[in-house]
Amino acid sequence: MNVRIRPSVLRGTVEAISSKSCLHRQMICALLSRRETAIACRGLSRDVEATAQCARALGCAVELSETAIRLRPAERTADRPLLPCGESGSTARFLLPVAAAVTEGFSMAGEGRLPYRPMADLVRAMEENGCTISGDHLPLTVEGRLRSGTYRLPGDVSSQYVTGLLLALPNLDGDSAIELTTPLQSRAYVDITLEVLESFGVRVEKSGNGFFVPGNQAFTPPDGLRAEGDWSNAAFWFCAAAMGENRVEVTGLNGWSVQGDRAVVEVIRRMSQEGDLSIRVEEIPDLVPALSILACARRGKTTFTGAGRLRLKESDRIESCRRMVCALGGSAEAGPDSLSVLGSGALRCGTVDGCGDHRIVMAAAIGSLLCSGDVTVMGAEAVNKSYPQFFADFRALGGIVDDIL
Numbered sequence: 001m002n003v004r005i006r007p008s009v010l011r012g013t014v015e016a017i018s019s020k021s022c023l024h025r026q027m028i029c030a031l032l033s034r035r036e037t038a039i040a041c042r043g044l045s046r047d048v049e050a051t052a053q054c055a056r057a058l059g060c061a062v063e064l065s066e067t068a069i070r071l072r073p074a075e076r077t078a079d080r081p082l083l084p085c086g087e088s089g090s091t092a093r094f095l096l097p098v099a100a101a102v103t104e105g106f107s108m109a110g111e112g113r114l115p116y117r118p119m120a121d122l123v124r125a126m127e128e129n130g131c132t133i134s135g136d137h138l139p140l141t142v143e144g145r146l147r148s149g150t151y152r153l154p155g156d157v158s159s160q161y162v163t164g165l166l167l168a169l170p171n172l173d174g175d176s177a178i179e180l181t182t183p184l185q186s187r188a189y190v191d192i193t194l195e196v197l198e199s200f201g202v203r204v205e206k207s208g209n210g211f212f213v214p215g216n217q218a219f220t221p222p223d224g225l226r227a228e229g230d231w232s233n234a235a236f237w238f239c240a241a242a243m244g245e246n247r248v249e250v251t252g253l254n255g256w257s258v259q260g261d262r263a264v265v266e267v268i269r270r271m272s273q274e275g276d277l278s279i280r281v282e283e284i285p286d287l288v289p290a291l292s293i294l295a296c297a298r299r300g301k302t303t304f305t306g307a308g309r310l311r312l313k314e315s316d317r318i319e320s321c322r323r324m325v326c327a328l329g330g331s332a333e334a335g336p337d338s339l340s341v342l343g344s345g346a347l348r349c350g351t352v353d354g355c356g357d358h359r360i361v362m363a364a365a366i367g368s369l370l371c372s373g374d375v376t377v378m379g380a381e382a383v384n385k386s387y388p389q390f391f392a393d394f395r396a397l398g399g400i401v402d403d404i405l
């Protein structure tokens with residue numbers, strides 16, 4: 001699906017969709033529990049459905065609706081299941097060690113860019129601890145069961161490796177250690193994991209450059225479990241509200257959330273000043289597409305540094321952000337691990353390739369608010385990955401969007 005967006009002004013209130021980061025973790029803790037878990041939520045997404053499909057493949061019963069998820073753990077783990085991870089990196093990197101902790105022998109498949117996204121360091125750490133794995137990217141087959149032990153891996157490729165191990169290792173007989181050989185980046189995502197584990201009564205200790213994870217722990221679903229509103233997707237509306245005449249409020253967010261993308265509020269405040277600015281993004285990679293549009297709305301050069309890992313997401317986001325800004329008449333340059341945007345306060349019009357990346361499509365839509373002419377976004381259905389009702393919300397705020405062939 002392609003969309004044409006006419007120049008418009010957004011006004012109104014949006015209720016935040018549930019954080020997929022929270023939901024993945026809560027569902028995985030639920031599948032590791034002994035009894036049924038109910039999770040209150042607001043809105044689903046393809047990525048959350050991918051985790052549900054994998055849980056079903058493992059033998060769980062999962063009911064999904066826009067307001068609640070119910071998951072009943074497997075009575076007996078399915079025989080040699082195939083876990084279909086869709087395009088969800090979180091699903092694949094969390095469930096690779098989790099499935100290896102609960103079953104002996106399974107396969108995992110992915111779609112879109114997922115088969116090209118890195119898994120190698122996680123695969124190697126698992127191979128050092130009891131598993132034989134057919135390759136270092138999807139699709140792959142795992143033989144053997146994960147054993148407790150020491151898991152050594154870098155902290156600066158994807159924090160999702162660490163989250164996967166933190167979810168898996170408490171289920172093993174015996175204690176384990178995670179030793180990070182390089183400093184952890186995207187740390188706040190690991191904090192979300194620790195918070196969800198704690199809500200299921202599971203204990204993990206920070207130790208040195210990593211974590212000590214006691215084994216033989218039971219996962220106990222808490223009553224009244226609810227997924228938090230998603231700061232990463234709300235960031236598109238916050239950036240819109242920081243531009244021109246747009247006035248958008250977002251409800252349903254936790255102001256004290258451990259979600260790292262809550263930092264968007266502070267970053268927008270910094271970006272409200274004129275002049276050249278440098279912003280480090282190791283800890284907030286998912287904000288960069290929206291921030292690169294906001295950078296066009298200010299006068300001066302904004303350089304996003306520490307951005308190398310953006311190349312490992314649903315698209316090479318350094319390159320796709322650069323192309324998006326240039327396609328709309330702005331000026332941007334890519335470095336090996338940086339992106340510089342030279343803002344003039346406005347954009348013109350143009351056609352943006354969504355690159356199969358939900359965050360590029362949403363950023364381009366917000367970019368239309370700075371444009372004097374129409375913006376066409378190709379492959380707009382990519383929003384389904386994290387925020388299927390994005391364009392419905394955009395229209396409800398007064399955005400003028402036509403579906404075109």
Ligand SMILES: O=C(O)C1=C[C@@H](OP(=O)(O)O)[C@@H](O)[C@H](O)C1
Binds near residue numbers: 021158160190286
């Ligand atoms: O754990 C998570 O829920 C996520 C971690 C981040 O990935 P990295 O740790 O690879 O940066 C983030 O980009 C992704 O959208 C969600």
Ligand SMILES: C=C(OP(=O)(O)O)C(=O)O
Binds near residue numbers: 088359
């Ligand atoms: C990178 C993302 O997700 P994942 O890694 O789970 O595919 C994202 O949502 O921007």
